[in-house]
Amino acid sequence: MAKLHEYNFLYGLVKRFVIFTFRQYYGEFVIKGKENIPADGPVIYTSNHTNALMDPLAIMSVVPPRTPVVYLARSDYFRNKTIRKLMYFFKILPAFRQREGIGSVEKNYEVFDRCLEVLEHNRPIGIMPEGSQGFTKQIRPLVKGTFRIAFAAQQKYGLEKGVRIVPIGIDLEDFEKFGKRIIINIGKPIEVSDYMPEFQQKPSVAINRLRDRLRHELINLTLHIPSTHYYDTIETAAEVANGSVAKMFNVVNTTIARFTVKQKIAEHLSNQEVNEPELVRKLEQTCSDYRQQLVKLNLPDWIFDQSSKITGLRIAGIVFLLILSFPLFIPGMLLNLIPFLGPDFLIKSFKLNMPGGLSSIRFGLGLLIFPIMYLLQGFIIYKRFEATLMQFLLLLPLQFFLGKFAFRWYQQLQRLRSMLRFRRLKHDHSQGLIETVKLHEEICRLVVSA
Numbered sequence: 001m002a003k004l005h006e007y008n009f010l011y012g013l014v015k016r017f018v019i020f021t022f023r024q025y026y027g028e029f030v031i032k033g034k035e036n037i038p039a040d041g042p043v044i045y046t047s048n049h050t051n052a053l054m055d056p057l058a059i060m061s062v063v064p065p066r067t068p069v070v071y072l073a074r075s076d077y078f079r080n081k082t083i084r085k086l087m088y089f090f091k092i093l094p095a096f097r098q099r100e101g102i103g104s105v106e107k108n109y110e111v112f113d114r115c116l117e118v119l120e121h122n123r124p125i126g127i128m129p130e131g132s133q134g135f136t137k138q139i140r141p142l143v144k145g146t147f148r149i150a151f152a153a154q155q156k157y158g159l160e161k162g163v164r165i166v167p168i169g170i171d172l173e174d175f176e177k178f179g180k181r182i183i184i185n186i187g188k189p190i191e192v193s194d195y196m197p198e199f200q201q202k203p204s205v206a207i208n209r210l211r212d213r214l215r216h217e218l219i220n221l222t223l224h225i226p227s228t229h230y231y232d233t234i235e236t237a238a239e240v241a242n243g244s245v246a247k248m249f250n251v252v253n254t255t256i257a258r259f260t261v262k263q264k265i266a267e268h269l270s271n272q273e274v275n276e277p278e279l280v281r282k283l284e285q286t287c288s289d290y291r292q293q294l295v296k297l298n299l300p301d302w303i304f305d306q307s308s309k310i311t312g313l314r315i316a317g318i319v320f321l322l323i324l325s326f327p328l329f330i331p332g333m334l335l336n337l338i339p340f341l342g343p344d345f346l347i348k349s350f351k352l353n354m355p356g357g358l359s360s361i362r363f364g365l366g367l368l369i370f371p372i373m374y375l376l377q378g379f380i381i382y383k384r385f386e387a388t389l390m391q392f393l394l395l396l397p398l399q400f401f402l403g404k405f406a407f408r409w410y411q412q413l414q415r416l417r418s419m420l421r422f423r424r425l426k427h428d429h430s431q432g433l434i435e436t437v438k439l440h441e442e443i444c445r446l447v448v449s450a
Contacts, residue, residue, distance in 0.1 A: 004091055004114060005123040007068045011089070016065065018090075018367065022057045024404070025363055027179040027411075030255050031062055033186035038164055042119035042153055043189070045069060046146060046214060047168040048139055048222050049128035051175055052357030053077075053364075056092065058170050058184050059126045070118045071126040072111065074133070077354075095127075095145070112149055119153040119163060129214060133356045135175070136231060137223045142215050147207045151199050154192040164189035167214055169221025171259060176358045179407060183259055185221040190214065223259070225266050227273055230280055236287040238265040240440060241447035243305040248448065265447060272450045283446045286439055293436040303422050304440045310419050318416050325409060332406030335377060335399045339370045340407070374399045 023029050045059045056071045063069055068091055075094035078084040087094075093114060096107050115125050131143035146165075154163045167187040173180035190213060199206035218224075225234050242262050251257045273280050294301060303310070343365035346352065352361050374396050382392040425433040 004070055004093075005068065005118040005121045007066055011068060011091075012066060014089075015060065015068075018057070019061045021367055021370070022054075022061055022363070025178060025359075025366070026182045028173075028181040028255065030181065030183045031186070032183065032256050033188075034062060036166065036186045036188050037063060038166065038189055039064075041122055042163045043124040044119075044146065044150055044163065044165045045124055045126040045168060046129045046165055046218070047126075047170050048218055049130050049133050050135065050137070050170070050356070051172060052133060052354055052360040054360050055128060055170055056126055057363075058182065059168060062168070062184055062186060063124065067124065069124050069126045070115065072115070072128070075107075108145070112145070112152070115149050116153055119149075120156065125149075129211075129218075135356055136225065137171070137235065138225050138231075139215055139218045139222060142211050144207055144211065146214075147210050150192045150210070151196075151203070151207065154196060154199075157193060159193055159196050161191055161193050163192040165192060165210075165214060166190075167217040167221055169218055171223055175356070176362075178359070178362065179411065181255065183255065185259075187217045187221050190217065223263055223266055225270065227270055230269075230273055230284060232291075233280070233284040233287045234266050234269045236291060237269060237283055237443055237447050238262045239301060240287075240290070240304075241265055241444045244444040245447065269447070269450060276450060279446060279450055283443065283450070286442050286446065290436065290439040290443060293432060293439060297421075297425065297430075297432055297436060299422060299425075299436070300418055303418055304437065307422065307437075310422060312423075315416070315419055315423070318412065318419075322409065322413060322416065325405075328402065329406050329409040332402035332404075332409070336403035336406055339366065339373050339403065342366075342369045342373075370400075 045063070047055055047059060049055050053073070056069075056073065059071075060069055071090075071092040072095040073087065073092050075096045078087055078094045093111050094107075095111060118125050127146045127149075129142040129146040130140045131145070134140050150163050150165060156162065166189050169183075169185040169187070171183040171185065173182070190210070192210070195206045195210045198209065223238070225231050225238075227234055239262065242258055242265065245251075245265060246253070246258060246261045249261075251261055269280065269283070343362040346365055347358070347361055354361055377399065378392055378395045381387065381395060387395070422433070
């Protein structure tokens with residue numbers, strides 16, 4: 001644990017591999033605001049916390065490659081000896097919570113001192129200021145530990161600029177599934193020095209003001225749905241009405257633009273929960289009926305926004321491309337079947353569990369299984385066909401690229417199946433489909449009129 005702030009070759013090598021693999025875990029990897037990452041100096045990176053160890057990796061993926069970030073993570077992750085060693089190698093320190101007892105909380109003083117040491121050497125630390133992991137898309141109240149560290153480190157600089165807090169919003173299309181979208185939204189740095197005059201007079205007031213500022217910034221960078229009773233309703237409505245609202249305001253069709261529209265819808269409906277409760281109650285029933293219909297019809301939500309584009313010609317084109325590329329899909333699937341299915345098989349077989357951390361376990365197992373299988377399969381092919389060393393080396397990345405292609409091919413096949421099902425239901429004048437289309441339109445109408 002000595003010299004926690006220092007960068008070394010092995011750490012850098014492993015970090016590059018982990019971040020490369022982390023980016024491959026997601027089907028779409030979107031970063032906004034990378035220009036807000038400070039070039040140097042003492043920095044505290046903060047983000048919302050919904051996905052166990054994947055959240056620190058999201059932060060690690062946007063900082064400069066040769067910049068080690070020291071993180072704080074919940075202490076129960078450190079109970080296993082092997083995992084504890086890995087955590088320390090990746091410069092992750094345990095943060096003890098109040099419910100673990102007074103003795104445990106006192107250990108935080110040593111951890112905080114280490115954080116101060118890192119900041120004093122102009123290295124960054126990463127903290128999840130909510131204090132624990134949440135399982136909904138909302139920014140929960142922030143604990144004070146982050147701000148106590150920030151002000152303690154700022155003492156070295158007095159009223160001059162020094163420590164900065166960088167807010168980062170992480171939005172996941174799905175908390176658990178592989179191959180989905182992630183948005184990493186980086187906000188402008190907050191200068192702790194701006195709050196130092198007040199801190200010198202009334203520390204508690206300054207801490208609360210800085211805490212409120214950071215929470216406000218995180219809310220603006222994420223999809224924040226504060227409602228408890230209408231959470232599912234607002235989440236569904238924001239997704240369903242996203243396309244209609246975007247078209248109404250001529251919003252460009254980009255991932256970030258659609259995400260911003262979704263934020264606005266969620267914010268507006270959260271306000272309407274108080275201003276127009278009757279309308280939100282009606283929206284609740286409509287969204288509930290809509291979700292039930294999607295399950296009955298076995299159709300994804302996206303298909304209703306693209307229904308006008310699901311033509312016979314488009315379907316024929318997709319079928320043609322899938323058939324044409326099928327010879328590439330087969331080796332890609334065969335060479336990646338164990339790496340793709342292995343993590344879930346091990347999770348079920350050994351009943352591995354980490355609350356809210358299924359994707360973290362799946363990713364961690366994949367870090368081991370993919371390279372091991374690629375090396376093993378490559379060696380078997382190398383021996384079986386008496387290949388050259390150069391061919392063996394080329395085969396290693398080829399397995400990876402074929403695997404990515406096979407997964408994309410499979411995703412496209414799934415989309416095709418949904419489109420064909422939709423076309424068949426439409427051709428048969430399915431009453432269930434007609435009702436679902438009406439519910440979709442009603443949700444959009446209620447959101448626009450809200």
